[in-house]
Amino acid sequence: MIFTVAIDGPAAAGKGTISRAIAARFGFAHLDTGLLYRAVGAKGGDPIVAAQTLSPEDLARGDLRTLQAGQAASRVAAIPEVRAALVDFQRRFARAEGGAVLDGRDIGTVICPEAEVKLFVTASAEVRAHRRHAEVGGDYDQVLREVVERDARDAGRADAPMRAAEDAIVIDTSDMTIDAAVARAAEIVAARLG
Ligand code: C5P
Secondary structure: OOOEEEEEOOOOOOHHHHHHHHHHHHOOEEEEOHHHHHHHHHHOOOHHHHHHOOOHHHHOOOOOOOHHHHHHHHHHOOOHHHHHHHHHHHHHHHOOOOOEEEEEOOHHHHHOOOOOEEEEEEOOHHHHHHHHHHHHOOOHHHHHHHHHHHHHHHHHOOOOOOOOOOOOEEEEOOOOOHHHHHHHHHHHHHHHHO
């Protein structure tokens, strides 16, 4: 069976948790596409070459989850040649036999517009900054500034900007528990699977 669940949205909205839970529940493979851009940003040197030569070791680095790595990812993600180098891998993953969940910014719009389920998971910038702050600590105002800055860069870039596909279902997790958000997503997937 070929069945793709595309989950897009801004950082710290709950995409990762929802994606992992959906993949586990339905037995689908999961790809966190943000990790690809984080690895390109962290690799250093020419980002286009980094994207073209990305290896499993690059994706296994221990420092890809930091705020800094997120900002670096967002900068290299605006370079069209970097995005182009990562398209085929993501498309193959999305349409491989057995079902797949991909989370990112452009999965439902660019990588897999034919996805059987498209979700756009979002939350207010303040709620997302609080969540990130609880994870990484530091100065809350600084975390909020970085969240707002990254959203603006991701939504404002010319190539594959972050946005909900026209046929995406929006889940706003600002006032939802993570369990409720997962349950809502699972209900949508189950309905589409019939
Ligand atoms: O989701 P995550 O926070 O790990 O993504 C890091 C950055 O990678 C995002 O801010 C965005 O700039 C970029 N990204 C992207 N397209 C994707 C996934 C991530 O541009 N599909």
